[in-house]
Amino acid sequence: MLISEQKPIEEILSYLEGDKNIFLIGCKGCAEGWGSGGEKQVEEMANTLQEKGKTVTGSVVVDMLCDAALSRLKLRAYKKEVAAADSILVLTDGAGVQTVAELVDKVVHPGCNTLSSGGAHAEWKEAERCLECGDCVLEFTGGLCPIARCSKHLLNGPCGGSQGGKCEVDPDIPCVWQQIVDRLAKLGQLDKLERLVTPKNWSVSLTSGPPVKRLS
Amino acid sequence: MKTQSNLERVLEAGQFAVTGELGPPQSADSEIVRRKAKILKGHVDAFNVTDGQTAVVRMASWAACLIGKGEGLDPIVQMTCRDRNRIALQMDVLGIAALGINNMLCLTGDHQKFGNHPMAKGVYDVDSIQLVKMVKDMRDERKFQCGEEMAVEPRLFIGAAANPFADPFEFRVARLAKKVAAGADFIQTQIIYNVDKFAEWMKMVRDRGLHEKVKILAGVAPIKSVGAAKYMKTRVPGMDVPDSVIERLQGVPKEQVSKEGIQLCIDIIDQVRQIEGVAGIHLMAIEWEEAVPEIVEAAGLLPRPRFVT
Numbered sequence: 001m002l003i004s005e006q007k008p009i010e011e012i013l014s015y016l017e018g019d020k021n022i023f024l025i026g027c028k029g030c031a032e033g034w035g036s037g038g039e040k041q042v043e044e045m046a047n048t049l050q051e052k053g054k055t056v057t058g059s060v061v062v063d064m065l066c067d068a069a070l071s072r073l074k075l076r077a078y079k080k081e082v083a084a085a086d087s088i089l090v091l092t093d094g095a096g097v098q099t100v101a102e103l104v105d106k107v108v109h110p111g112c113n114t115l116s117s118g119g120a121h122a123e124w125k126e127a128e129r130c131l132e133c134g135d136c137v138l139e140f141t142g143g144l145c146p147i148a149r150c151s152k153h154l155l156n157g158p159c160g161g162s163q164g165g166k167c168e169v170d171p172d173i174p175c176v177w178q179q180i181v182d183r184l185a186k187l188g189q190l191d192k193l194e195r196l197v198t199p200k201n202w203s204v205s206l207t208s209g210p211p212v213k214r215l216s
Numbered sequence: 217m218k219t220q221s222n223l224e225r226v227l228e229a230g231q232f233a234v235t236g237e238l239g240p241p242q243s244a245d246s247e248i249v250r251r252k253a254k255i256l257k258g259h260v261d262a263f264n265v266t267d268g269q270t271a272v273v274r275m276a277s278w279a280a281c282l283i284g285k286g287e288g289l290d291p292i293v294q295m296t297c298r299d300r301n302r303i304a305l306q307m308d309v310l311g312i313a314a315l316g317i318n319n320m321l322c323l324t325g326d327h328q329k330f331g332n333h334p335m336a337k338g339v340y341d342v343d344s345i346q347l348v349k350m351v352k353d354m355r356d357e358r359k360f361q362c363g364e365e366m367a368v369e370p371r372l373f374i375g376a377a378a379n380p381f382a383d384p385f386e387f388r389v390a391r392l393a394k395k396v397a398a399g400a401d402f403i404q405t406q407i408i409y410n411v412d413k414f415a416e417w418m419k420m421v422r423d424r425g426l427h428e429k430v431k432i433l434a435g436v437a438p439i440k441s442v443g444a445a446k447y448m449k450t451r452v453p454g455m456d457v458p459d460s461v462i463e464r465l466q467g468v469p470k471e472q473v474s475k476e477g478i479q480l481c482i483d484i485i486d487q488v489r490q491i492e493g494v495a496g497i498h499l500m501a502i503e504w505e506e507a508v509p510e511i512v513e514a515a516g517l518l519p520r521p522r523f524v525t
Contacts, residue, residue, distance in 0.1 A: 151327055152298075152338065156345040157391045160379030160406060161325050161453035168453030169329050181384045194390060196349065196398055198363060199302060199342045 001131065002030040002066075002093035004112040006041065015109040016089065021080070022049055023085035024059035027092040029066070036112045037061075037091025045091060045111070052094060057084040065096035072103055082106065089128060089151055094130030094145055101143025107187055108143035110136040113204070134204030137152050140197055142183040149176035155197040157181075218355070221318035221373040222290035222523075223262035225321075227402065227431045228495075231521045233496025235292065235433060236260035236405065236434040240275035245258040246283050247273070251259040252505045253284035259512045261520055262319055264404070265497070267377060271331025278312050284494065292375065296325025301341035302350065302361050309351055313370030315346070321375035321404060324452075345398050348376050352399025374399055376386050376433075379406040380417035381456035395430075402431040404498040407448075410456045411487045418491050429495030431520050434488040438507050439477040441467055472493040478481065478507055478514075485515040 006012075017023060017187050021118045024042050032038030039061050046056045058081025062074045075082065082088065087107040090097045093114040101108045114132045133146045137155065138145060147153050151169045158177030161168025217224060226233045236256050243246040256263050263284055267277040281291035289480060293312050295305065310473050324344040324477040328336045342350065342361075351374050353359045358369045380388055392403065408414045414434065421427050440444045442465045449457035461480065470477045481499075497517075499508045512518055 009277045047418065148445070151329075152324055152343070153340045154324065154343045155385060156343050156380065156394055160377065160456075161327070162383050163381075163454060164383060169327050175383070178384055179431075181387050185386075190387075190390075194394065196345065196394055199346045202341060 001033065001117070002095060002114055002132070003034055004036045004093040004114045005034065005117040006036050006091065007136065009048065012089065012109070012111055016054065016087065017194060019086035019107075021055045021057050021085045023057050023082050023088045024049075024104075025065065025088060025090045025092075025096075026059070026061040027063075027065035027096050028061050028062045029092075029113070031065075031092035031096065032061070036093075037096075041091055045089070049089075058082045065090075065092055066099050067170050068099050071099055077104060087149070094136055097136075097138050097143055098129050099144060101138075101183070103188060104110070107178075107189060108138070109144075110138040112136065115204070126167065132205070133202070135201045135202070137200065139195070140195070142180045142187070142189070142190060144176055144177055144180050145184065146180070149174075153165075155200060171208060190195075206210075219371045219373045220316075220320045221262070221294065222258050223319055224373045224401070225523055226261045226521050229521065229523075230419065233262075234512060234520065235262045235264060235496065235498045236505070237264045237266065237498070237500040237502065238280065239269070240265055240277065240280040242272065242274050242388070244275065248447070249283040249285060251282045252305065252461060253287040253289055255418050255505045256508055257287060258520060259509050259518070260499070262290040262292050263497075264292040264294055267296045267323070267325070268299065270330045271298065271336075273337060273422055278308065278315065278317065278350075281312075282315055284516030285316065288455060292319035292321065293317050294321045294323060296320075296323045297340055297344060297346065297347055298328060298338055301339050304349060305342070305459055306350065306354065306360055309354060309370050309372070310366075313372055316372070319373045319375060319464060320351060321377065322351065322400075323377055324463040326489055328370045333399055348374055348395055348400050356399075373401050375402045375404060376400040377405070378403050379454045380408075380414050381406055385417075388417060389424060389426070390517060392421065392426055392430075393424060396426055399432055400402050402409060402433060402473040402495075404433045405435040406454055406487060407435045407437045407500060408484060409461050410458050411484060412498075413456060414488065414492060415491055416451060418493055419522050422493050428497075432496040433496040433498040434461070434491075434494050435490070435498045436481055436484050438474075438500060438504065438511060439465065440474050441477075441519050442506060478509065480510055481507075482514045483510055485511070485517075 026037040026042035059116045086112040091111040097110045167173035264275040265280040326336045
């Protein structure tokens with residue numbers, strides 16, 4: 001169970017600036033359980049976005065979004081709606097956002113912060129995708145997490161040890177910054193990486209914050 | 217002039233700058249530092265002391281800097297984000313400036329896995345670019361990272377690193393641009409053996425006009441043996457050692473390899489000096505500081521500029 005909560009609406013709207021048409025994705029697993037991105041929240045978000053002048057091209061709530069095979073099947077039925085969207089807003093934890101980023105060649109915005117794994121790690125079998133840092137940065141990194149997947153948690157691009165797509169620490173580890181650059185290049189969004197990302201708020205993370213998570 | 221730094225003065229005067237690396241000991245032996253500083257004196261405009269390079273425990277950079285300063289040299293303290301969070305970093309910045317050190321190179325740091333304490337917890341609270349910005353705001357805005365103000369600011373000439381040989385190659389200049397935007401005054405690059413690739417990178421640097429906003433010092437280093445060259449090629453992250461370099465060293469008798477390694481370094485200095493936008497060199501004679509005077513002299517970089525104060 002990944003425990004998440006929605007980011008403040010102002011932050012979400014700042015991500016969507018310049019995008020008119022939005023496709024919405026939620027999850028009937030953890031996000032439904034925690035009220036951050038189930039059926040109800042997706043519907044509410046669709047209304048809010050429309051009130052703010054956005055067009056919601058469509059929405060889907062997948063049973064377990066972090067199950068890539070299942071989500072691929074589900075999304076196939078929404079090909080047209082996804083294609084019509086400028087970007088996708090995902091209302092669930094970091095694992096779900098990264099599933100969508102892996103499946104769809106569109107800009108993916110995280111709508112939630114992941115607060116805790118609650119003991120388990122969703123359906124990602126092959127690697128840790130979310131460290132529950134509580135301050136989701138996937139917006140700035142093409143939907144791939146440098147907190148969980150960069151050995152130095154870098155926020156402003158690859159270190160000097162990235163070579164041939166591999167992390168300097170271990171040749172079996174792909175350099176996530178290479179993947180981020182590749183993905184944003186494919187999406188024509190490399191300029192996103194020119195922005196200076198400021199120091200992160202670690203006080204809300206599982207490992208650096210207070211021992212009791214702030215759960216609403 | 218933003219600071220009292222000799223390096224800044226040399227660069228501002230439009231002189232081709234020379235900095236050199238001093239590796240601190242894995243002990244509390246101050247004599248080693250003094251001996252190395254004496255070798256470098258008169259041959260460099262400023263000297264860097266590494267900060268736990270390859271994540272091996274060594275004498276603190278600021279401490280060795282202070283010993284070298286006592287010998288009359290201008291120190292560049294190196295500061296990594298691997299071992300300190302933003303609180304420790306800012307405390308060290310204040311202390312370093314208070315001790316009269318004028319230059320600081322901001323680095324993320326070699327990963328702890330490579331060192332002699334691979335079980336250590338890496339910090340990485342901020343990255344090197346955020347560190348540059350933090351020091352710049354402390355110096356120019358008198359502000360801590362949290363936004364609070366201070367009475368006396370640390371006057372540091374701010375440096376950062378760049379590696380033209382790492383991937384993704386196309387992104388490397390964008391990353392340099394971020395360091396410049398964050399406030400870097402000077403750049404010291406990774407050691408150059410592939411001059412063609414460095415020249416290609418410099419062209420991209422000039423295309424963005426970055427060479428006019430930041431002083432770029434090209435990293436160079438002599439190689440002592442064929443084994444060392446092969447080790448750098450295969451084992452050191454972010455290095456690019458072309459086969460032609462190894463073949464050149466293999467082409468001379470064994471007892472002449474180190475001499476050839478020095479000549480190779482001199483040749484590379486001659487080549488990078490011709491590249492528009494290169495403001496100086498950073499000479500990293502790792503555990504071989506004795507080679508520095510010979511290289512600097514043979515490269516025609518003596519005498520070093522002196523300013524009357």
